[in-house]
Amino acid sequence: MERYPRLALAFAWDMALDGAIQREWMASMGRRSAYEQTAHVLCELLIRLRAVGLAPDNQYDLHMTQEDLADAFGISAVHVNRMLQALRRDGLIELKASLALKILDIQGLKDAAGFEPAYLQ
DSSP states (O other), X not given: OOSOHHHHHHHHHHXXXXXXXXXXXXXXXXXXXXXXXXXXXXXXXHHHHHHTTOOGXXXXXXXXXXXXXXXXXXXXXXXXXXXXXXXXXXXXEEEOTTOEEEESOHHHHHHHHTOOGGGGO
């Protein structure tokens, strides 16, 4: 740490960010409905993928199955499917069979999720 203080700072920053994300996810599971959790993860992925240039025009490839999302949320894959359908029906997202996700109404999705991106900074 003494030899490479900038590297030490980068590692500390990375650990703090990981901790903030973990706390947000834990709170999300306890406070948010399945609909809100689904909207929240889609918002978080958008912000994180935008930061590295992988979400042009508010769209990105969702490299997760509904089973993966179900495991993360502690609900069934059928319930995840219903939540994605509800988000589509509400005009917030468009999801194609190729798992290409497009956010149609980013503010609406943020509102649905109660998403505040400050924890990602």
